[in-house]
Amino acid sequence: MSPRVLYFEDYPPGAVFTGGAYPVTEAEILEFARRWDPQGMHIDPAFASRGPFAGLIASGWHTGAMMMRMLTEVFVPPANLASPGLDELRWLLPVRPGDVLSLRITVTDARRSRSKPDQGIVKSLVEVLNQKGEAVMNLNPVSLMRCQPVAVSLGTTMLAITRRN
């Protein structure tokens, strides 16, 4: 797992972060989908076994939730301010009970905000992989992150200058 990083400056283009090992269970697939995505392929094993995926598969929004959980552990820093959105989310392969998911995140763009110089915009490619190393979901999120406080970039012996909104 990559070391914990904290500010916009820690996400240069080309940086790669990996981590996570999320076990997918039938019980959680059913629980998530009954509440949020009650379609037969996600909540009814018998129906799903006759369908195009020949078995129960996780809701794509469940895969997104598992991804977000891992993202908070290996990528998203406390300096994360918000996400305006994401582009080109693709559900590439079914996610099934017994799979173990992990993440590979590549920073694709990073630039300081012009209007708010204490903030930066980070774009990345997030790949959700299964235990075979196959990508089951890809997406390109945008993150708005706080820049390193001036005191930190000048050295830890200085008094911290905290920036407030």
Added chain:
Amino acid sequence: MSPRVLYFEDYPPGAVFTGGAYPVTEAEILEFARRWDPQGMHIDPAFASRGPFAGLIASGWHTGAMMMRMLTEVFVPPANLASPGLDELRWLLPVRPGDVLSLRITVTDARRSRSKPDQGIVKSLVEVLNQKGEAVMNLNPVSLMRCQPVAVSLGTTMLAITRRN
């Protein structure tokens, strides 16, 4: 609420579907985010009150889950086969406790699959609205739907021809 529709043929370009009335609660924002997106702005009301949104806001993946739940009620038919993905998801405004969310869905493209003539591909713009009619989230999902069985399109007096995978 629009009448329930069942097959690819019921989603011509330009068709608009509306519905849903999902009450957003602080308890559910906290519950969802503690499990799937444990960032301070979603799980810590005191921290969130000092942040850029001046209060607790729902995880964007929670808004997506609420959207998916409503989508299964007003748009996604039993003939839905899968979704390859979505484009240009934007979180436009914060979703807060007390908001009531609803959906407006506009079919933007619909074409029959060339390789699988019993299937069609539907593209849509999904707008998640709050109680003021403001869009809090937009996205452009792609849905793969089963076409109307031949017997149905010829009339209900014929024997049903079921198509199996």
